[in-house]
Amino acid sequence: MSRKRKLTGLRKFDKKEIIRLNNISKSFPGVKALKNVSFDLKEGEVHCLCGENGAGKSTLIKILSGVYQPDSGEIIFDGKKVDLSPHLAMSIGIQTIYQEHMVFGYMNIAENIFAGMEIDKGGFVQKREMRRKTVEVLKYLKSNLNPDMTMCDLSSGEQKTVEIAKGLIFQRRVIILDEPTASFSASEIDNLLHIIQTIKKSGLGIIYISHHVEEVFKIADRVTVLRDGQKVSTYDREDLTREKLIKDMVGRDPSTFYKRENVPVGEVIFEARNVTGDGAKNVSFKLKRGEILGFAGMTGSGRSELMNVLFGATHLDLGEILINDKVVKQANPWSAIRNKMCFITEDKQNTGLFLEHTIAQNTIIANLVNTKKFFMKISDDYKTGDKFIKLLGTKANDSSVHVVNLSGGNQQKVVLAKWLNTNGEIFIFDEPTRGIDVGSKQDIYQIMVNLLKQGKAIIMVSSDMPEVIAMSNKVIVMKDGEVMAELSKDEVTEENILMHSIGGGKI
Amino acid sequence: MTTEEVARQKKAIKGSSFRRFENFTVLSIFIAFVIIIVAIQVITTRALQFPTFISPVNLLNIMQQIAVPGIVAVGMTIVMISGGIDLSVGMLASLVAIVTALGISKWHLGTVPSIMLGIAVAVVLEMLLGYIISRTKVEPFIITLGGMITFKGIALLLCNSREVMMSGELNFLKANLIEGAKDPTSGLNLIIPPYVLIFLAIVVIAWVLLKFTKYGRRVYAVGNNPSAAYLAGINVKNVKFSSYIITGLLVGIGAVILLSRINVGIITLGQNLEIDTIAMVVIGGTVLSGGKGNIWGTFIGVLLLGSIGNAMNMLRLPPEVQFVAKGIIIILAVSTGDVYANISVYMSRMRQHVLGKKDVGEKN
Numbered sequence: 066m067s068r069k070r071k072l073t074g075l076r077k078f079d080k081k082e083i084i085r086l087n088n089i090s091k092s093f094p095g096v097k098a099l100k101n102v103s104f105d106l107k108e109g110e111v112h113c114l115c116g117e118n119g120a121g122k123s124t125l126i127k128i129l130s131g132v133y134q135p136d137s138g139e140i141i142f143d144g145k146k147v148d149l150s151p152h153l154a155m156s157i158g159i160q161t162i163y164q165e166h167m168v169f170g171y172m173n174i175a176e177n178i179f180a181g182m183e184i185d186k187g188g189f190v191q192k193r194e195m196r197r198k199t200v201e202v203l204k205y206l207k208s209n210l211n212p213d214m215t216m217c218d219l220s221s222g223e224q225k226t227v228e229i230a231k232g233l234i235f236q237r238r239v240i241i242l243d244e245p246t247a248s249f250s251a252s253e254i255d256n257l258l259h260i261i262q263t264i265k266k267s268g269l270g271i272i273y274i275s276h277h278v279e280e281v282f283k284i285a286d287r288v289t290v291l292r293d294g295q296k297v298s299t300y301d302r303e304d305l306t307r308e309k310l311i312k313d314m315v316g317r318d319p320s321t322f323y324k325r326e327n328v329p330v331g332e333v334i335f336e337a338r339n340v341t342g343d344g345a346k347n348v349s350f351k352l353k354r355g356e357i358l359g360f361a362g363m364t365g366s367g368r369s370e371l372m373n374v375l376f377g378a379t380h381l382d383l384g385e386i387l388i389n390d391k392v393v394k395q396a397n398p399w400s401a402i403r404n405k406m407c408f409i410t411e412d413k414q415n416t417g418l419f420l421e422h423t424i425a426q427n428t429i430i431a432n433l434v435n436t437k438k439f440f441m442k443i444s445d446d447y448k449t450g451d452k453f454i455k456l457l458g459t460k461a462n463d464s465s466v467h468v469v470n471l472s473g474g475n476q477q478k479v480v481l482a483k484w485l486n487t488n489g490e491i492f493i494f495d496e497p498t499r500g501i502d503v504g505s506k507q508d509i510y511q512i513m514v515n516l517l518k519q520g521k522a523i524i525m526v527s528s529d530m531p532e533v534i535a536m537s538n539k540v541i542v543m544k545d546g547e548v549m550a551e552l553s554k555d556e557v558t559e560e561n562i563l564m565h566s567i568g569g570g571k572i
Numbered sequence: 573m574t575t576e577e578v579a580r581q582k583k584a585i586k587g588s589s590f591r592r593f594e595n596f597t598v599l600s601i602f603i604a605f606v607i608i609i610v611a612i613q614v615i616t617t618r619a620l621q622f623p624t625f626i627s628p629v630n631l632l633n634i635m636q637q638i639a640v641p642g643i644v645a646v647g648m649t650i651v652m653i654s655g656g657i658d659l660s661v662g663m664l665a666s667l668v669a670i671v672t673a674l675g676i677s678k679w680h681l682g683t684v685p686s687i688m689l690g691i692a693v694a695v696v697l698e699m700l701l702g703y704i705i706s707r708t709k710v711e712p713f714i715i716t717l718g719g720m721i722t723f724k725g726i727a728l729l730l731c732n733s734r735e736v737m738m739s740g741e742l743n744f745l746k747a748n749l750i751e752g753a754k755d756p757t758s759g760l761n762l763i764i765p766p767y768v769l770i771f772l773a774i775v776v777i778a779w780v781l782l783k784f785t786k787y788g789r790r791v792y793a794v795g796n797n798p799s800a801a802y803l804a805g806i807n808v809k810n811v812k813f814s815s816y817i818i819t820g821l822l823v824g825i826g827a828v829i830l831l832s833r834i835n836v837g838i839i840t841l842g843q844n845l846e847i848d849t850i851a852m853v854v855i856g857g858t859v860l861s862g863g864k865g866n867i868w869g870t871f872i873g874v875l876l877l878g879s880i881g882n883a884m885n886m887l888r889l890p891p892e893v894q895f896v897a898k899g900i901i902i903i904l905a906v907s908t909g910d911v912y913a914n915i916s917v918y919m920s921r922m923r924q925h926v927l928g929k930k931d932v933g934e935k936n
Binding site for chain 2: 376378397398399401402408410415416417418419420421422426429430431433434436438439440441442443483
């Protein structure tokens with residue numbers, strides 16, 4: 066069997082199929098993540114998975130690596146039907162390399178590669194043997210890394226190389242790379258693509274997921290496009306064009322999108338002029354009362370970073386922020402709150418909520434900035450908490466319930482209550498409906514529209530394309546911290562947004 | 573579910589005073605406390621004929637013994653709720669006592685200025701530690717450990733590793749406020765010194781501060797989730813900083829009282845004070861990770877450890893045995909607290925399931 070193949074050097078392989086998925090479906094409460102998806106991978110092939118955020122790519126790779134079990138459909142490995150578990154996936158040779166590195170920072174490269182699978186003789190680790198194998202494979206990858214280097218001293222590109230080396234040493238059959246180049250420099254990307262070209266010659270099958278169309282065109286042998294949990298198409302490299310790819314990735318029926326009421330737009334309330342700070346470069350825009358300004362772009366396009374700068378949570382290096390036509394200095398969140406800004410963050414559990422505290426405690430906390438009184442009554446806290454439970458339809462008995470016991474949608478409503486209680490006027494919503502069930506989603510959209518009706522204004526960061534299109538008056542598309550395009554209501558289409566967010570507009 | 577049923581269910585929940593009584597933990601600690609006190613009473617009356625544990629004279633005696641650790645424990649509670657810890661309080665108390673004693677008997681500054689000097693030293697030193705802790709990402713454990721060692725060194729340098737004798741200049745702090753009152757059963761003198769009242773006043777003030785002020789709400793928020801607190805407009809650094817300043821003030825006051833009780837400035841005065849106070853605070857339901865805790869819980873923790881120490885003294889148990897017993901009690905108290913927390917999380921999850929099921933039924 067292939068287990069006995071030599072570690073390095075070319076081996077004859079006949080492009081036979083390694084793994085095949087037949088009509089895989091998988092749903093989560095409230096979402097159908099995959100619908101009848103079929104997919105296959107051959108030896109010595111790079112098969113790219115493309116699709117927008119939420120198209121089902123991550124669910125598919127989690128099924129391939131055994132983390133999720135499909136609801137229906139079958140997985141065939143080497144011609145035999147298998148039920149994958151993470152352990153089985155590992156032992157039959159499927160290795161997933163996730164976006165975040167899972168490394169032991171203070172161990173060296175050789176120790177990292179063999180962590181948990183040390184070569185031993187009677188319980189004693191054979192350091193020299195492990196080091197020798199590491200050297201051999203690094204040489205094969207034409208890498209200048211030294212097995213004694215400490216992992217945390219390596220760049221993220223070099224760490225990826227180490228993980229690929231691990232795949233080679235343990236003679237994996239399939240390597241799955243999830244967004245591997247997310248934080249890479251240009252030369253690191255070239256280097257990685259080169260390594261992938263090298264290792265596929267040894268008969269490995271590679272599944273490659275990337276937002277970057279250029280990379281896909283450089284290395285793919287085949288490309289499969291997913292949309293809304295369904296497979297749209299599979300192309301051979303020769304048949305693929307940029308236009309076909311984008312057309313397949315978008316193309317939802319706009320009539321299914323949420324329809325929001327139109328609200329009259331007022332005067333400019335917020336303006337950013339050449340805002341530059343941690344992760345954001347030279348961003349300018351104007352926001353009017355009664356308006357939702359959408360921010361679209363791929364993950365890591367600098368949108369959340371920009372929001373942090375606008376809210377004063379990270380430092381504004383250059384440029385200025387104007388509220389009601391007056392330049393304001395916002396060096397910290399409390400001055401932003403005094404200027405009537407609100408920031409509903411993306412990661413509500415870590416940056417939005419006090420999980421072990423009650424709904425009441427969570428609701429009153431941001432408004433402390435505006436509270437003049439030093440002494441406060443507890444009964445007032447509960448009254449405020451109860452008021453917002455009723456107003457937002459939060460599913461909780463009363464505001465003495467601890468937030469940790471609520472579902473995601475209800476937790477989001479507690480975050481909203483915290484900000485509504487400050488009487489803010491400029492709302493930043495960062496991924497307002499991520500991880501929230503459909504019913505709560507509609508509630509949150511309605512709350513946003515109600516805010517607009519009161520003459521407030523909303524900046525909305527969202528990776529959910531239908532959401533951006535349905536809710537926004539204007540959409541700004543970002544890439545690498547810069548504004549790529551500002552699209553008016555008529556120009557906002559999935560195709561346009563996607564085009565600009567992968568940099569297609571510029572090429 | 574009909575609206576009537578919803579209303580009835582809501583009323584039932586609101587009507588129960590337990591749901592609103594969020595400090596359920598304090599109540600359970602209190603119950604445990606009462607059980608232990610009764611047990612002690614039974615054991616002591618069996619073993620000794622006289623004096624019994626629950627008698628006015630002994631209870632007031634306990635109050636005198638716990639006043640100083642109690643005052644320091646109040647500061648520790650605030651620090652721990654905001655997510656920190658302070659290991660330096662013991663040696664800081666020794667340092668303050670020695671500085672005050674030196675001020676009175678060697679530098680002849682006068683009693684009141686010496687007390688002021690001592691308290692000021694405590695506040696300034698805690699300010700330094702608090703500043704470093706709030707402005708850097710270094711663990712407070714390490715910084716205050718360094719503080720502890722430094723303070724010990726400074727104290728020993730100041731007194732040349734010797735004790736500083738005083739001639740009762742601080743006796744006004746332990747004067748008896750109820751001169752002439754006698755215990756009805758034993759006929760012994762009852763004593764309430766002013767510092768016991770100071771301790772009780774500090775407990776009440778800290779309770780009001782944590783429970784009924786803007787500042788208190790911020791302390792809890794910072795301890796539970798500093799990044800969410802920062803984005804909710806709380807100056808996290810200054811809240812942490814202030815908790816150490818308050819502790820400094822309280823350690824200063826506690827150290828002066830300690831000095832008045834012992835009448836000698838010596839390095840061993842504050843020994844193990846940090847361990848004892850942390851134990852008291854933790855028994856009282858404050859968690860090391862911050863965000864959760866309560867002054868009355870701490871108060872009961874102080875009473876509990878104080879009573880147990882007192883009872884073991886009455887039974888003439890050797891100090892070695894006392895350490896073992898105290899340690900086991902701390903472990904038991906904290907682990908039962910966690911078991912209880914797990915049960916309550918489980919209960920509320922079950923409740924949520926029931927609610928969720930009802931909602932589904934409603935939709936269908």
